[in-house]
Amino acid sequence: MKMKIKAIAVNTFKESARNKMFYLLVFFGIFFALSSKLISFLTLGDAMKVLKDTGLAAINFFCIVIAIFTGINLIYKEIEKKTVFNILSKPVSRDQFIIGKFLGLALTMLTALAAMAVIFFLLVLASGGGFDLKIILYFFMLFLELLVIVAISLFFSSFTTPILSFIFTVSLYLIGHIMWTFNEFKMILRDPFWKYLTQGLYYLLPNLDKFNIKNEVVLNTALNPWTILFSVLYALAYILALLAVTILIFRKRDFQ
Amino acid sequence: MIPGRLLAAVFLAGLLLAAGMQNRYDSNLDYFADRGTFVSLPSGKALKVLSFGYSNLAADLLFIWSIQFYSTTYLTNRFDFLERVYDTITDITPQYKEPYIIGSLIMVYEARDIPMALRLLDKGSRLNPDEWFFDHDAGYYCYKFLKDFAKAEFYYNRAAAKPDAPPFIKRLNAHMVYLGDDPTMAYQMWLEIFNNARDTLEKDGAFNHLYQIKAENDLALLKERIGIFRRQFRRWPATLNELLSLRLLAALPTDFAGNEYIYNPEQGTITAERVFKWKQR
Numbered sequence: 229m230k231m232k233i234k235a236i237a238v239n240t241f242k243e244s245a246r247n248k249m250f251y252l253l254v255f256f257g258i259f260f261a262l263s264s265k266l267i268s269f270l271t272l273g274d275a276m277k278v279l280k281d282t283g284l285a286a287i288n289f290f291c292i293v294i295a296i297f298t299g300i301n302l303i304y305k306e307i308e309k310k311t312v313f314n315i316l317s318k319p320v321s322r323d324q325f326i327i328g329k330f331l332g333l334a335l336t337m338l339t340a341l342a343a344m345a346v347i348f349f350l351l352v353l354a355s356g357g358g359f360d361l362k363i364i365l366y367f368f369m370l371f372l373e374l375l376v377i378v379a380i381s382l383f384f385s386s387f388t389t390p391i392l393s394f395i396f397t398v399s400l401y402l403i404g405h406i407m408w409t410f411n412e413f414k415m416i417l418r419d420p421f422w423k424y425l426t427q428g429l430y431y432l433l434p435n436l437d438k439f440n441i442k443n444e445v446v447l448n449t450a451l452n453p454w455t456i457l458f459s460v461l462y463a464l465a466y467i468l469a470l471l472a473v474t475i476l477i478f479r480k481r482d483f484q
Numbered sequence: 485m486i487p488g489r490l491l492a493a494v495f496l497a498g499l500l501l502a503a504g505m506q507n508r509y510d511s512n513l514d515y516f517a518d519r520g521t522f523v524s525l526p527s528g529k530a531l532k533v534l535s536f537g538y539s540n541l542a543a544d545l546l547f548i549w550s551i552q553f554y555s556t557t558y559l560t561n562r563f564d565f566l567e568r569v570y571d572t573i574t575d576i577t578p579q580y581k582e583p584y585i586i587g588s589l590i591m592v593y594e595a596r597d598i599p600m601a602l603r604l605l606d607k608g609s610r611l612n613p614d615e616w617f618f619d620h621d622a623g624y625y626c627y628k629f630l631k632d633f634a635k636a637e638f639y640y641n642r643a644a645a646k647p648d649a650p651p652f653i654k655r656l657n658a659h660m661v662y663l664g665d666d667p668t669m670a671y672q673m674w675l676e677i678f679n680n681a682r683d684t685l686e687k688d689g690a691f692n693h694l695y696q697i698k699a700e701n702d703l704a705l706l707k708e709r710i711g712i713f714r715r716q717f718r719r720w721p722a723t724l725n726e727l728l729s730l731r732l733l734a735a736l737p738t739d740f741a742g743n744e745y746i747y748n749p750e751q752g753t754i755t756a757e758r759v760f761k762w763k764q765r
Contacts, residue, residue, distance in 0.1 A: 270548045273582035278544050285541040405537035440537050447579045 232320050233328045240332020244298050245339070253297070257290030257344045262351060276357050280446045283351065284363075287344045288370055288442075292401065294340050295333075295374045299381025300393035302329055303478075323475045330382055330471060337374045341367060362445045365456070372463040373439035377401060379470040380434065386478045404436030438462055525568065528575020535576070543577040547586075554590045563595040570604055574611070584608035584618055588625070598629050609642070619643035620653060623660070633664035651677075651686060655693075662697060671697045692758075695740040699756035702737040706745060706754050709733055720752035 244250055264282035268275040306312040315325060345367045353359070380400055384393035410430040417423045438459040444451045526534065535542040550569050554562060570587035574580070584604055591601035602625065608618035623639030626632045640657035643649055654677055662670035674693045681687035706724070709732045713721050724747050727733040738744055739756050746755050 267544075267548070270551070271544070271582070272551055272586050277580070277582075278548070281540045281544045285538050289538075402536050406533050409533055437537055442537075442540050443577065443579065446540055447577070449579055 232324050233331065236315070236320070236325060236328025237331035237335060240302065240329050241335040241339075244302075244333065244336040247298070249297060250294060250336070250340070253290050253294045254340050254343055257287050257294075257340070258347045260286030260290070261344060261348045265351060265355060268355075276352075276355065277446055279355055279357070280352065280363070281442070283348050284366060284442055284445070287341070287348060291337065291341055291344070291370060291374055292377060295337055295377040296381055296394065296397050296401070298336060299333060299378045300385050300390045300397060302333065303382065303385040304390050304393070322478050326382070326386070326471065326475050326478055330379060330467075333378045333382070334375055337378060338371065341371055341374065360445070362441075362448070362451065365451070366441055366445045369439040369441050369456070369459065372460065373436050376404075376434055376436065376439075376463055376466055376470075379467045379474070383470050383474045383477075386474045387481065400434060401436065404434045405440070407433065407435040407437060434466055435462070525565070525572060528572045531572060532576050539576045540580075543573050543580055543583070546573050546576075547580070547583050550583075550590075551586065554594060563597075566591060566595055566597075567600050567603070571607075574604070574607060578611040581608070581612065581615065581617075585621065588621060592625055592629065598625050601625055614647055616643040616646035616649040616653060619646070620649075620656075623656065627660060627663075633660050636660045637664050651682065655686070655689060658693065662693070667697050667701060671701075691740065695756075695758060698737075698740045699745075699758075702739070702745065703754055703756060705737070706733075710752055710754065714752060720749050722749050723747070724754075 261283040264279045264286065267282045268279040271278045303312075306315070312325075316322065345363075349359075349363070352363070377397065381393060381397045384396045388396070407430060410426055414423055414426045414430070417426060438455075441451060441456075443449065531542055531546075532539050546569070550573070553559075554566070556562065566587075570583055570591075573583040573587070584607070588601035588604050591597050591604065602622050605618045605622040605625075609615070609622070612618065619639045619642045623636045623643060626636035626639060630636075637657060637660035640653055640660055644653040644657050654673070658670055658673035658677060661673055671694065674690050674697065678687060678690035678694055681690055706727075709727050710721060712732055713727060713730070721727055724733075724736055724745075728736060736744065739758075741757070743757055746757065748754070
């Protein structure tokens with residue numbers, strides 16, 4: 229079973245890595261991360277803060293774009309090109325197919341993130357910033373966020389078209405970063421129905437800001453280890469839930 | 485089929501026409517005349533929501549823009565929304581220290597609005613309770629521009645209580661107390677600094693201040709008593725001991741270094757060995 233998942237994961241990774249769009253986005257991520265050096269010249273005071281801010285934001289943005297674009301296309305393309313029939317006609321279950329796809333995408337994201345992170349580290353070192361362990365932690369948290377995004381895009385990709393998947397995933401990504409407003413919004417609502425609905429959505433939708441530790445990294449403020457631990461557990465739980473529902477949907481899909 | 489030369493001519497003509505229009509458009513437009521430049525700036529909270537997790541980047545960009553904008557000196561109306569701009573930046577990332585410092589500098593030295601700068605620095609101090617330099621800067625502006633020594637003392641006192649406050653804050657605080665006409669309290673504060681000094685620079689500085697305050701008090705007392713003597717005997721005392729024998733003084737005061745004050749019996753004047761003009765109000 230493990231070998232089958234591994235084979236699908238490796239194939240997914242190779243397929244993603246062969247995509248020219250992937251290289252283009254990684255290139256732009258690196259390019260904008262390096263451009264942060266230029267932006268830092270424009271500020272007064274702590275230029276390193278601006279360099280880290282803009283560099284990390286560029287890497288974050290392009291990694292998210294890669295995650296969404298590769299995620300939304302993967303399953304759809306397999307169905308569209310009918311390659312899914314070849315795979316599923318072999319002794320490979322639909323569950324293994326989804327898990328393999330997810331792991332392959334995770335590997336793709338890890339590669340893209342590692343490439344950008346190495347360049348960014350070199351830039352920080354060259355700018356006299358020194359080695360900062362918190363940045364590694366930041367990349368780890370970003371990787372968790374990417375895994376959640378990949379799981380979301382895979383989920384939508386399992387039952388709808390790439391365009392709709394794109395709209396839904398981007399919407400969830402944006403909402404995921406303003407989940408803190410739900411609690412405030414709930415306070416001003418009077419009707420219990422809307423109140424409970426808001427509360428329900430607050431718990432149901434992904435809170436991606438849990439993985440956003442840019443403030444703590446850039447401003448060098450204290451990080452609570454418990455918050456990190458809970459964020460990791462949250463990511464694992466959310467990914468597992470999404471993969472489970474994706475598998476359930478994919479099992480019921482008729483490819484005729 | 486359209487000839488290639490015609491296409492090239494159309495291309496060049498189009499380019500020239502576009503450049504001409506662009507020039508005409510720009511010459512009729514004063515980009516900075518529009519007072520509504522800032523109207524579209526959302527509040528800090530709205531911008532935090534709209535930045536979708538990139539609030540640091542939004543704060544950076546707004547801060548960098550503000551530096552360029554407020555350096556554009558020919559814009560006469562540039563200070564209209566100064567407080568709003570820096571409030572927005574500091575609302576997005578309250579821990580970002582530079583905007584408080586640079587913003588208050590612009591408010592003080594460019595806009596000449598000290599209360600506005602104090603409001604910004606107060607916000608910085610409130611949202612970053614462990615940082616001392618917001619209160620230090622506020623204290624300096626009160627001292628330098630408002631000449632409000634009591635307020636300066638309040639800020640320096642608050643700054644001195646912060647965990648990593650450097651020792652010079654306590655010295656500034658004591659000096660503000662002195663300038664605020666409370667020499668007894670100032671003396672006590674300087675004495676504490678003197679007794680706990682960690683280096684000779686600090687000790688010497690405290691010594692000079694203690695010397696000044698003590699001399700000021702002692703000389704005022706001595707001058708008063710010499711005056712009483714003069715009114716009674718229509719002459720200056722020959723020595724200061726005469727004041728003691730007449731019980732006009734309980735004891736002869738000495739300066740902080742332990743030396744006697746210098747008395748001139750011919751003119752009835754009394755001075756200390758060292759008087760520091762730079763410490764006079």
